[in-house]
Amino acid sequence: MSASSAARWLRSPAPLLVELIVFFAGFELCFQLLAERGWAVRSVLRPGHGAVYRIETPAMLIACAVAFFVLFPALRVWRGGWGPRDFGFRCDGWGAALRIGGVLLGLELVLSFTGLLVIPGLPAQLWAAYGHPDGYELLVLLLLVVPVGAALGEEIVYRGYLQGGLQCCHRAWGPVIAALVFAGLHAFQGVVPLLLFHVPSAIVFVAAYRRTGNLVVMILVHLLFDLIVFAAIWLLAGPPGWSAALPGVVLAGALALLLALWRAVVDLFHEVVDLLVGLRSGWVRGVLWAVVIGALFLVAREQPWASLGRWDGSTSIALPLALLLGGLAVLVVITRVERRGDQPSRPR
Numbered sequence: 001m002s003a004s005s006a007a008r009w010l011r012s013p014a015p016l017l018v019e020l021i022v023f024f025a026g027f028e029l030c031f032q033l034l035a036e037r038g039w040a041v042r043s044v045l046r047p048g049h050g051a052v053y054r055i056e057t058p059a060m061l062i063a064c065a066v067a068f069f070v071l072f073p074a075l076r077v078w079r080g081g082w083g084p085r086d087f088g089f090r091c092d093g094w095g096a097a098l099r100i101g102g103v104l105l106g107l108e109l110v111l112s113f114t115g116l117l118v119i120p121g122l123p124a125q126l127w128a129a130y131g132h133p134d135g136y137e138l139l140v141l142l143l144l145v146v147p148v149g150a151a152l153g154e155e156i157v158y159r160g161y162l163q164g165g166l167q168c169c170h171r172a173w174g175p176v177i178a179a180l181v182f183a184g185l186h187a188f189q190g191v192v193p194l195l196l197f198h199v200p201s202a203i204v205f206v207a208a209y210r211r212t213g214n215l216v217v218m219i220l221v222h223l224l225f226d227l228i229v230f231a232a233i234w235l236l237a238g239p240p241g242w243s244a245a246l247p248g249v250v251l252a253g254a255l256a257l258l259l260a261l262w263r264a265v266v267d268l269f270h271e272v273v274d275l276l277v278g279l280r281s282g283w284v285r286g287v288l289w290a291v292v293i294g295a296l297f298l299v300a301r302e303q304p305w306a307s308l309g310r311w312d313g314s315t316s317i318a319l320p321l322a323l324l325l326g327g328l329a330v331l332v333v334i335t336r337v338e339r340r341g342d343q344p345s346r347p348r
Helices: 003-011 014-035 058-078 094-118 122-129 136-169 173-184 191-212 215-236 242-260 262-280 283-300 318-342
Strands: none
Touching (some): 014 058, 014 136, 014 318, 094 122, 094 191, 094 242, 094 262, 122 191, 122 215, 136 173, 136 191, 136 215, 173 191, 173 283, 191 215, 191 262, 215 242, 242 262, 262 283
């Protein structure tokens, strides 16, 4: 492969997608192997009982630890990827990153609670999408699914890994594709929340991460936002009462936060504009990759590893094992081709 061909490989999302297949397949394989042992599928919140959510099982918690702290670093070292600082775990620029994070939280709350305030029946629709959790299920959702599955897991995989890799391929199309994938994973909540909340919200999130490069702040913002919203829709979906005033109170607080951080609001607005203007460059290739990646993730979200939620107790290692071995074989070929292209040609 020539030097120009190797450069095209590095600018293509294809190697990153193969890495993601290996990552998710290894994650699911670890869970399924553990799920065959009875102790690993008992609820960590109700000892002696079967689990309702995958995330509440020791099998899922161990699989998350293996995927994030063993499999992921091994892939990055092998593929010569980013270090901790480049990936988003950085120790500088905290002041600016926290200000942008505050603006992001304020904008997300304004967007969400405006919808909760003006769209009749929306809290009940959202809560129904999660199966009306109550009691210990609500505890699992708020203490495990939200912090581990949503805030930590989604930000590491979809913001740091997917967006971080795709924006190396294209500074504008990469983050936008990552945003559309992330929004599409929430389509089960309904068309109205998807179009009104998740798509614009995902665009603002990727713009904030592109601006700050600080994944830790993104994780904290995601955690705070989800805890506030889940607690609010749980209250609003219940019997009428004082909770009816909750959207207005949160909305007022969010607007006050944005007013206090108005300079950071301007900075984030400029980043969003720059992101959207950048879509004019390479738009044909960008649209094609968006369609391909979107189709792959629509298929993947139907698979067991795409959901940290309710679990029917079924286990099968055949598919994740096949994907893991096939993905590793493809990565070996890609890596050899790339490294051969990086070697200087010998004189004849």
